[in-house]
Amino acid sequence: MPWTIDSFDVTDSLFYWGNIPQVGPEWNYGSESSDDTPYDRLFTRSNFEVMDSLTTLAIEQCPNVETVVTVGMSAGARMIQRYVLVSQLDQDYVGEVRFVYIAISPAHYAYIGPERRVGESWDEFEIPSGDDLADCPTYNFWPFGSEEMYSYFEDLQPDSIRAQFYRRTFTLVIGTADTTLLEGSNQHSCHADLGGEHDRMERGTIWWNHLDYTYGPIPANFEFHHAEGLGHSGNIYIRERVRYFIFDQFSRFTAE
Template sequence: MAGHSAGGQVVHRFAATSGEQTAARAAVRFHYIVTNPSTYLYLGPEREVAGTFAVPDTECDDYDDWHYGLRDRNSYADALAADTIRAQLSRRDVRILIGDADTLSASLDISCGANLQGANRFVRGRTLVRYMDARYDGHAHREMIVPGVGHSSRSMWLSATGLDALFGN
């Protein structure tokens, strides 16, 4: 499953909340390719603070609400326990495909909750992977950087890195 921009947000949340990949589907390898989204789903209240991950001192009360975090989830996501969502997302093959030139703010979510994830899409993607590294040992998220590409789905998908994300192991 792959999506770019808002589609990338959908893919990331779907990877977290979709049903278990049953033995009947074992022959099918699922990959979730999250490409240049505006924001990500964090599995806990920690965000990057002074080079580490901690609960931020912020007046932004809703920064950890759904769809930035697991508090106050919608009815679909709330059907699963938070621990189930954490376990599913951390063990699924999620490829964070980000263009290193996706640093402009056009159509970027600049709400308080989004800004706590980073200044732009490129920073937010890299920060999410560092968060997973810090909090979920052995997680299955993989950072894949596309050099010289901004917020262009065509350029992302047709890059060597994009093709590897789509068709590689």
């Protein structure tokens, strides 16, 4: 989880991120760190660039590393789901290190194509038009789509994002009881609601079905697991089945 700071803690050497109205914390999405008066910075960094740097440091300090598993839950999962789409770090370690990304119960998603669900359907998709488009003309802008990307990955095109994501190892985990109605403006922007209006299980299933619609079929290196009986709780990490999703990555890849 991020460290929440007070104004008196903002030293010149500290990166910090604010909030985007109706979207949420900037650190979820690869935003540049803040540089607002009176806390001017000499330079800013995308939090995805910080993730790249931390991962690179860990690999360099531990030269026998074969697999890196990056996991996030809730808001952290929103970040992981976006990071796996646009990160270029794995290209520096082809044939040396395997990268695995696990998102647990994010509230909403970045889509890899311009289509969204049709009406109340969970598995039919089309490009929004009519009132849906008029009410949300920026629906496919990042961090909910693959247009108008942020500066750290602004050169990535939608086709490139779809191609590189297809090759990555990604797991989505949602508790079967994570069906509490989502509340708050950060959870119900027009962009998010085009992917489902009710709960995390609904939105996750719709987004997963969109992957099948886009890729047809979903590649074997993608997995979607339901954590039986679990709601939206950090306890999901310590359940035996969820630990398997995380730690079995090492034995699976070592055995290949």
